[in-house]
Amino acid sequence: MAVKSSIEWTDSTWNAIRGCTPVSPGCKNCYASSVAKRFSGPGLPYEGLVRINAAGERTDDWNGTIKFVEKHLLDPLKWKTPKRIFVNSMSDLFHENVSDEVRDKIFAVMALCPQHTFQILTKRPQAMLNYVLLAEERVREIVAFYSDTWGAHKQAEALGGKWISPQRDSMGRVELEGYFDCIEFKWPMSHVMLGASAENQKYYDERIEDLRIIHDAKWTTFLSLEPLLGPINVEYSPSYYPDGPPMCCNGTDCGCRGLPVEPPMVYAADWVIVGGESGHDARPMQSSWASDIQRACARWNIPYFFKQQGMWVDAGHEEFGKLPAGRMAYYDSQGNIVPKCDPRLADENADVTTMKWVGRKRAGKTLYGKRYHEFPA
Ligand code: SF4
16 A cells, blocks of 8 residues: 655655665655654664664764665555655665665566656755766666566556567567557656756755756756755856846846846756754744745746645734744844844844744744645646
8 A cells, every 4th residue: 555645735745665765854854764663673663773872872964874664665666546645764775885786676576657747856966967978778677577577467467558568580589678668768757857956056966967967868857945944046046147147238238138048047947845853953944035935936937836834933924923932043044143241132133033932833834824835847
């Protein structure tokens, strides 16, 4: 049976590998590693995947070991109803300890399941890029070799297709591998979405170029800006464009209306997901960061999905009404904490936002009162 997911932008999760290592600040409160800690005792699914501390206790830190869970490899072949499937919610498929052999098998299973939409998300888009540039022939061979053994014929029949037997020449040599007439091997696969995750401008700037090359290679791509820990200029990052977007002229000389002459960086993605962090150690996301990204996506016609505000809200914003007494914290517009002794707190014009902890339910799933649940076409 498919594992139903509580993540709003997907239907089910599929975990044929387990384990990871933190790679950037967005990993600090990794949800997957806290689940792994709970189930890491002897004989449990995550045994051997989390770090043991000096006192011999299991922690919620991954130890870098990756486990291939072969019994789950073929799960999507058994799911007849078309679904959005989040691939590896408990790992990162492009972690350095995942072998290409395992990745090839996972891609081969996806190739055999054209009825689903697969969503692969990584914080290591460079490894994802290197993989998709080189893996096509290997995956094609696995599809041809294993599809019958894996029982893909049942799947193909359920999809209305039939198995075409291998063709042989007069010497009995295989001229053409057997194949399912409803499953056409394509690379890029149109039902597989490749995504990169970034939490602030620094990691956006580092990861977006790899995603752009993947997008230019005609894969469907997405960006997950979650947990959002700082503002991100998704169009023309200041480190790439210190003088702002490159303009053609003043907008009237040539009749260009003042549009930039280069496409925005966010064109690397066909879909953008934004969300604040949840959990007991969650860090705040200022609503203005999420709404700046929403406006940028609207300007360039990129579907935008706002997942959740997190645990904290901007204390002064009317959307949240009168807030109960509770934990407060002060942040500047870049997401840096402003300590209580900072003189900026006494200056009403200072660039300081008061954030209040209200919990996930109260913080909600709307952005300034509006729900954004857009999906790519
Ligand atoms: S990459 Fe993902 S799974 Fe791995 S540690 Fe970071 S948040 Fe967790």
